[in-house]
Amino acid sequence: MAKYKKLTKDMVDKLQEIVGVRNLIYNNKxxxxxxSHDEVDDEQYAGMPEVVVKPNNSEQISKxxxxxxxxNVPVTPRxxxxxxxxxxxxxxxxxxxxxxxxxxxIEIDEANLVAVVEPGVIxxxxxxxxxxxxxxxxxxxxxxxxxxxGGNVAENAGGGRAVKxxxxxxxxxxxxxxxxxxxxxxxxGKRVKDVVGYDLVKLMVGSEGTLGIFTKIxxxxxxxxxxxxNLLVLYEDIEKAIKQVPPILTESKTLPTAIEFxxxxxxxxxxxxxxxxxxxxxxNGMLLIxxxxxxxxxIEKAYHEIGDKCLSNGALEVYVxxxxxxxxxxxxxxxxxxxxxxxxxxxxxxxxxxxxxxxIPDFLIKSREIASDHCVDIYxxxxxxxxxxxxxxxxxxxxxxxxxESKLEKTRNRIFEETIKMGGTISGEHGIGNKxxxxxxxxxxxxxxxxxxxxxxxxxxxxxxxxxxxxxxxxNG
Amino acid sequence: MAKYKKLTKDMVDKLQEIVGVRNLIYNNKxxxxxxSHDEVDDEQYAGMPEVVVKPNNSEQISKxxxxxxxxNVPVTPRxxxxxxxxxxxxxxxxxxxxxxxxxxxIEIDEANLVAVVEPGVIxxxxxxxxxxxxxxxxxxxxxxxxxxxGGNVAENAGGGRAVKxxxxxxxxxxxxxxxxxxxxxxxxGKRVKDVVGYDLVKLMVGSEGTLGIFTKIxxxxxxxxxxxxNLLVLYEDIEKAIKQVPPILTESKTLPTAIEFxxxxxxxxxxxxxxxxxxxxxxNGMLLIxxxxxxxxxIEKAYHEIGDKCLSNGALEVYVxxxxxxxxxxxxxxxxxxxxxxxxxxxxxxxxxxxxxxxIPDFLIKSREIASDHCVDIYxxxxxxxxxxxxxxxxxxxxxxxxxESKLEKTRNRIFEETIKMGGTISGEHGIGNKxxxxxxxxxxxxxxxxxxxxxxxxxxxxxxxxxxxxxxxxNG
Numbered sequence: 001m002a003k004y005k006k007l008t009k010d011m012v013d014k015l016q017e018i019v020g021v022r023n024l025i026y027n028n029k030x031x032x033x034x035x036s037h038d039e040v041d042d043e044q045y046a047g048m049p050e051v052v053v054k055p056n057n058s059e060q061i062s063k064x065x066x067x068x069x070x071x072n073v074p075v076t077p078r079x080x081x082x083x084x085x086x087x088x089x090x091x092x093x094x095x096x097x098x099x100x101x102x103x104x105x106i107e108i109d110e111a112n113l114v115a116v117v118e119p120g121v122i123x124x125x126x127x128x129x130x131x132x133x134x135x136x137x138x139x140x141x142x143x144x145x146x147x148x149x150g151g152n153v154a155e156n157a158g159g160g161r162a163v164k165x166x167x168x169x170x171x172x173x174x175x176x177x178x179x180x181x182x183x184x185x186x187x188x189g190k191r192v193k194d195v196v197g198y199d200l201v202k203l204m205v206g207s208e209g210t211l212g213i214f215t216k217i218x219x220x221x222x223x224x225x226x227x228x229x230n231l232l233v234l235y236e237d238i239e240k241a242i243k244q245v246p247p248i249l250t251e252s253k254t255l256p257t258a259i260e261f262x263x264x265x266x267x268x269x270x271x272x273x274x275x276x277x278x279x280x281x282x283x284n285g286m287l288l289i290x291x292x293x294x295x296x297x298x299i300e301k302a303y304h305e306i307g308d309k310c311l312s313n314g315a316l317e318v319y320v321x322x323x324x325x326x327x328x329x330x331x332x333x334x335x336x337x338x339x340x341x342x343x344x345x346x347x348x349x350x351x352x353x354x355x356x357x358x359x360i361p362d363f364l365i366k367s368r369e370i371a372s373d374h375c376v377d378i379y380x381x382x383x384x385x386x387x388x389x390x391x392x393x394x395x396x397x398x399x400x401x402x403x404x405e406s407k408l409e410k411t412r413n414r415i416f417e418e419t420i421k422m423g424g425t426i427s428g429e430h431g432i433g434n435k436x437x438x439x440x441x442x443x444x445x446x447x448x449x450x451x452x453x454x455x456x457x458x459x460x461x462x463x464x465x466x467x468x469x470x471x472x473x474x475x476n477g
Numbered sequence: 478m479a480k481y482k483k484l485t486k487d488m489v490d491k492l493q494e495i496v497g498v499r500n501l502i503y504n505n506k507x508x509x510x511x512x513s514h515d516e517v518d519d520e521q522y523a524g525m526p527e528v529v530v531k532p533n534n535s536e537q538i539s540k541x542x543x544x545x546x547x548x549n550v551p552v553t554p555r556x557x558x559x560x561x562x563x564x565x566x567x568x569x570x571x572x573x574x575x576x577x578x579x580x581x582x583i584e585i586d587e588a589n590l591v592a593v594v595e596p597g598v599i600x601x602x603x604x605x606x607x608x609x610x611x612x613x614x615x616x617x618x619x620x621x622x623x624x625x626x627g628g629n630v631a632e633n634a635g636g637g638r639a640v641k642x643x644x645x646x647x648x649x650x651x652x653x654x655x656x657x658x659x660x661x662x663x664x665x666g667k668r669v670k671d672v673v674g675y676d677l678v679k680l681m682v683g684s685e686g687t688l689g690i691f692t693k694i695x696x697x698x699x700x701x702x703x704x705x706x707n708l709l710v711l712y713e714d715i716e717k718a719i720k721q722v723p724p725i726l727t728e729s730k731t732l733p734t735a736i737e738f739x740x741x742x743x744x745x746x747x748x749x750x751x752x753x754x755x756x757x758x759x760x761n762g763m764l765l766i767x768x769x770x771x772x773x774x775x776i777e778k779a780y781h782e783i784g785d786k787c788l789s790n791g792a793l794e795v796y797v798x799x800x801x802x803x804x805x806x807x808x809x810x811x812x813x814x815x816x817x818x819x820x821x822x823x824x825x826x827x828x829x830x831x832x833x834x835x836x837i838p839d840f841l842i843k844s845r846e847i848a849s850d851h852c853v854d855i856y857x858x859x860x861x862x863x864x865x866x867x868x869x870x871x872x873x874x875x876x877x878x879x880x881x882e883s884k885l886e887k888t889r890n891r892i893f894e895e896t897i898k899m900g901g902t903i904s905g906e907h908g909i910g911n912k913x914x915x916x917x918x919x920x921x922x923x924x925x926x927x928x929x930x931x932x933x934x935x936x937x938x939x940x941x942x943x944x945x946x947x948x949x950x951x952x953n954g
């Protein structure tokens with residue numbers, strides 16, 4: 001395959017004809033820089049675009065893709081840029097195709113319990129709009145107030161309600177998308193069942209913007225549960241906290257919506273960041289458990305049952321948050337951990353481990369061992385109820401920066417090794433992107449990776465859509 | 478591409494070396510005939526295999542696939558043969574690879590709420606085994622006592638609990654499979670979240686045995702609900718019955734497990750078949766509604782609420798079935814409709830329409846119109862709560878057989894046309910197979926079909942695995 005072409009002024013003019021002069025950024029380093037990274041805080045995963053285009057309909061996107069295919073120029077689609085794997089970074093330069101002008105909620109179809117939205121809609125805006133109709137969309141990524149629904153689909157975002165409701169993919173019934181070759185196609189529809197041909201909707205979910213660009217998304221809605229309660233459970237013994245998770249999942253009469261875990265280190269940092277003062281009472285770990293449903297008594301019985309179980313298994317205290325205000329207060333703590341770590345830690349890497357639920361306690365114990373072996377901190381927090389822990393490796397202040405890169409690499413390798421031994425994997429919801437692609441061979445055999453490469457080429461024969469992600473594509477290599 | 482080779486005696490000997498002399502059928506027309514069709518009752522969709530092999534592990538399957546690839550011989554995998562789209566029929570001859578010896582339940586992992594099973598396990602056997610542990614697998618195809626779990630995954634079987642629990646795919650966490658080229662690969666695992674690379678597990682679900690042969694299946698289990706109740710609701714006015722379905726879905730505090738619909742014609746036939754005498758009281762249509770959960774009071778409240786709603790909207794009668802015996806009695810009626818129609822109807826075609834839930838009433842009205850226009854009967858029954866209706870087109874006794882084929886074709890075309898107009902599609906759970914492939918172009922644009930073809934070739938470059946299904950492959954054409 002030929003190497004990618006660099007964009008000439010003529011080519012940029014053609015793109016400008018498609019999207020209009022105001023919707024293109026070129027020759028402006030400051031503005032282009034914004035599109036050179038996502039939320040991954042490490043320069044090695046960044047990459048500058050040559051041009052940014054902001055189409056506002058599928059016909060424009062189709063034209064851009066046909067043009068890029070013809071000219072052999074890479075295109076990297078971008079949502080809110082809130083990703084955590086470098087998925088939206090134009091590692092080969094070329095065109096960044098920003099979807100932030102495709103931000104319309106096209107239809108709320110109450111009779112069919114579906115919404116049709118464009119990819120640049122902020123996920124939270126959907127729920128704000130439909131709450132008054134007694135409906136909700138069950139996806140709840142932690143960056144819910146900034147992330148776009150298109151990015152959620154591209155990454156198969158998990159988030160804070162997956163224990164009960166599952167992840168994004170469960171709610172995606174249909175897609176309109178532009179293929180890498182520029183065809184506009186429709187997949188699925190307003191149907192809860194569909195087995196006609198291969199399930200390309202499900203294949204697109206989590207394909208990290210490498211197989212097509214979504215232009216419309218049909219999402220399934222649910223009736224909004226009428227009662228929601230949160231428990232914030234404090235433990236002195238962090239192992240007792242995490243050991244409580246599997247039995248809650250297997251034994252509770254009412255399946256919780258969420259079981260989140262936070263260690264003391266994460267909590268202290270976020271308290272500082274938010275100026276929060278909820279009493280810690282000597283706790284070294286916390287569970288944040290959510291229950292929802294339509295019957296107040298059932299929810300009450302369930303949270304008492306779970307709370308009592310926690311207390312008789314070593315919890316120090318159980319706080320009940322049953323008003324919208326107190327619930328938001330505890331979730332705000334959980335949601336802001338990544339930002340707090342980002343703010344106060346000079347060097348860090350956020351991981352996205354997932355293990356079988358029965359192995360969560362073992363994983364936590366191993367993490368502490370690994371941290372101690374390598375003289376780094378590993379903050380642990382995340383979606384314990386899904387076995388998905390955001391182990392965040394952080395440089396201790398006493399470590400020299402020159403030592404950090406190699407320590408990080410060794411720590412991460414050990415964490416991944418132990419994860420794989422436990423039947424786990426290296427990403428539960430953030431994706432591979434360019435950040436984790438070199439580890440793919442550790443967890444997949446060559447035949448599987450080869451199948452994925454062929455699927456990529458089936459969609460994108462010239463490898464121009466978001467190249468350099470998930471696996472090596474070697475076009476410029 | 479070269480045409481497929483016919484199997485020679487030498488080639489059969491090589492297959493015999495792989496699976497053993499007792500696990501191969503050759504030169505025995507009577508025995509081979511069993512493998513020439515599934516439950517589709519129409520000779521035009523049948524096809525004779527040249528040889529049937531019955532491997533019992535993934536290594537044998539790998540050898541068979543490598544051999545078939547090398548020799549250019551088609552291979553058609555087969556589970557219980559209970560399919561309804563001709564998916565397991567060897568339309569190009571060659572090898573039928575029967576999975577009925579791969580029937581082991583390998584592991585019940587209670588701590589992780591998963592089971593690991595081979596593809597030839599009867600779906601019902603899983604639930605029988607795990608019920609005593611307080612667990613269940615939520616898939617519930619209507620042929621639950623005969624179908625294999627492998628076939629359920631290959632077709633993404635829907636069945637009788639999908640309103641609340643979703644279809645088969647939701648419960649498939651991992652697969653071991655043999656690729657068409659003979660590689661043994663593992664996809665997914667005992668993890669509830671996983672975004673590493675493309676979601677090939679979900680792509681395999683519903684791929685109709687055209688992309689790989691499952692050898693192990695990791696399924697997610699749930700705690701067995703402690704209370705289950707069924708309502709059998711009779712309506713004189715069939716439209717009132719079906720119009721009740723959408724509001725139950727959108728307005729009920731407790732989402733039902735199932736909402737099944739049966740018209741009088743289906744019920745009369747199944748009564749005769751089963752020698753059943755539940756009073757009909759002038760009913761022309763029935764809803765069978767199931768509710769389950771862990772709180773007896775909640776379930777009781779919910780079924781009273783739904784029952785009252787039905788009665789105030791024109792139901793004649795609501796029977797409550799809350800014991801295992803009575804529940805089985807009503808479900809037995811529903812499950813046996815296809816067999817009853819099969820037994821008493823000389824000529825028929827069972828369809829698998831799915832429409833957006835709000836359009837179910839319109840679809841039923843249209844069906845009756847189409848039946849009357851073409852002088853055929855259309856029995857309607859199925860999973861109304863999913864918008865999935867098994868319209869079964871039946872020849873009236875007064876119609877000459879010579880007229881039937883063209884009437885069937887016209888009726889089916891009209892049904893499909895109306896379905897597509899309503900935003901529906903032609904299969905909700907039975908699949909395309911060879912029975913429906915000529916209609917694919919009516920519901921998908923050429924670019925989408927071309928993508929699917931390329932995905933097929935990405936997995937199966939020589940097009941030897943289950944050729945002639947879903948879309949035309951033209952190798953022998």
